[in-house]
Amino acid sequence: MSEYKVKVVVRLKSVVLDPQGKTVLSALRNLGFSQVQDTRVSKFIEMDVKGDNPAIVKEQVEQMCSKLLANPVIEDYEIEVME
Amino acid sequence: MSEYKVKVVVRLKSVVLDPQGKTVLSALRNLGFSQVQDTRVSKFIEMDVKGDNPAIVKEQVEQMCSKLLANPVIEDYEIEVME
Numbered sequence: 001m002s003e004y005k006v007k008v009v010v011r012l013k014s015v016v017l018d019p020q021g022k023t024v025l026s027a028l029r030n031l032g033f034s035q036v037q038d039t040r041v042s043k044f045i046e047m048d049v050k051g052d053n054p055a056i057v058k059e060q061v062e063q064m065c066s067k068l069l070a071n072p073v074i075e076d077y078e079i080e081v082m083e
Numbered sequence: 084m085s086e087y088k089v090k091v092v093v094r095l096k097s098v099v100l101d102p103q104g105k106t107v108l109s110a111l112r113n114l115g116f117s118q119v120q121d122t123r124v125s126k127f128i129e130m131d132v133k134g135d136n137p138a139i140v141k142e143q144v145e146q147m148c149s150k151l152l153a154n155p156v157i158e159d160y161e162i163e164v165m166e
Contacts, residue, residue: 003120009127011127021128024128024151024152027151028147028151031147031150031151033143033146033147035132035133035134035140035143036130036131036132036133036147037086037130037131037132037133038130038131039128039129039130039131040128040129040130041126041127041128042126042127042128042129043124043125043126043127044092044094044124044125044126044127045107045122045123045124045125046122046123047119047120047121047122047123048119048120048122049118049119049120050118050119050120051118057118060116060118063116064111064114064116064119067114068107068110068111069107
């Protein structure tokens, strides 16, 4: 059994308003960064997970996302298992 | 002038305690995911930024990080400019 580094991005769905992103955008504009067009703020979770192979680890992390890490009504997630 | 997609990860420095990550870890363990060894929770910011070339855009986003997006005392950041 080996240990894998897993990266998970939990994003608000694109149809859902992102007030934190809008606040960051207007703060950046106020600081003079007029070249910024849009910002979205998401959660980024890095984990060390033990498992037999990357496919099994990815499946388990998918369960973690749907049970705890993401709210499937308003959020999407993306999982990357590093070898 | 083109528009670039930029991804920024703002992480707590590894010497700084991550209580949110520890809470996620113990919640996952309580749900039966005993194979998880460690979790760190970070911010992930996606931006659309106008600029002449990727090097200039990266430099500008570095300024945004040091001025607003990250707290340099306790956080590190990582910037990726997509072509």
